[in-house]
Amino acid sequence: MESRPLRYFVAVAEELNxxxxxEKLGIAAPPLSRAIRKLEAELDVALFERTTHSVTLTPAGVVLLDQARIALEALEAAGQRARRAADPDPKLVLAVKADNAAGVLETILAAYAADPAAEPVAIRLCGREEHPRLLREGHADAALLYEPFDHTGLDTETIATEPRVVALSTAHPLARRAQATLADLEIPGFSAEHPTDLDRCLVDQSRRSNARDLPELLAHVEFGDLMTLLPTSIAARYPRPGIAYVPVVDASPAELVVAWPQQSRSLATAALVRAALSVVG
Known part of the structure; x- marks a missing residue:
């Protein structure tokens, strides 16, 4: 199976038109339609249900869309890693979010430097939800990030867990409490009957705020627009006069992990994972 028909298929599957x-691909519609029909013939399955008014994915199309995205990302990553390997001064690229490594980054790097397989490290600072994409596309070799995130194509190991606190405006009635529960917070969309939905609801709320980073998110908190849960280590790094941090006794702990691409065979990356685990072990 060649990459071009897969790219065509993904474009149609995402647009359903x-x-x-x-237009997205920069080609005419007739050759695109012919390419999709040829792909269906090669696979001997229908990928789309077509009517005069709509285009929908068949069950086979849903599966192929998931797998095609992984395959195309892997191809892009292979090229990116090859370009990086040709660099006369190779480095291991570690993706982290600023102030988002539970205070263990320096300790991990020190332990890593002592490993014979270690390479020089380049820290890639990134925004919320960027880490998995950077790993899958070959722009980073490893990442330190908090759950939850899309694990597709990645391996992970937990290196730290810590309690979470709620960040809320000092004008909020809960700000004077010594502790709170999830029920007290009344997070939009969250129900105690479905506790695993907590992080999804928090991510949805954060996206609706259009905050580009943690300082912007905390500005919304300070204004009283929203509240959010944070690991205690991050809260300690961001004291603000207009924000109160209150322990949430029944919130699941924050989980910091080291992640890397499943297909990685890099000895340097393996050494970094060992260093991370030795620090917390």
Whole structure:
């Protein structure tokens, strides 16, 4: 299976419209339609249900979309890693979010430097939810990040857990409490009957705020627009006069992990993972 028909298929699957997909790809609609039909013939399955008014994915199409994205990301990552390997001064790229490594980054790097397989490290600072994409696309070799995130194509090991506190405006009635529960917080969309939805609801709330980073998110908190849960180590790094941090006794702990691409065979990356685990072990 070649990459071009897969790219065409993904474009149609995402747009569910051949004309818009063709415009997105910069080609005409008829050759795009022919390419999709050829792909269906090669696979001997129907990928789309077509009517005069709509285009929908078949069950086979849903599966292929998931797998095609992984395959295309792997191809892009292979090229990116090859370009990086040709660098006369190779480095291991570690993706982290600023002030988002539970205070263990320096200790991990010190332990890593002592490993014979260690390479010089380049820290790639990134925003919320960027780490998995950087790993899958070959722009980073490893990452330190908090759960939850999309694990597709990645391996992980937990290196730290810590309690979470709620960040809320000092004008909020709960700000004077010594502790709170999730029920007290009344997080939009969250129900105690479905505790695993907590982080999804928090991520949805954060996205609706359009905050680009933690300082912007905390500004919304300070204004009283929203509240959010944070690991205690991050809260300690961001004291603000207009924000109160209150322990939430029944919130699941924050989980910091080291992540790397499943297909990685890098001895340097393996050494970094060993260093991370030795620090917390």
């Amino acid at each position: 051949f004309t818009r997909a063709a």
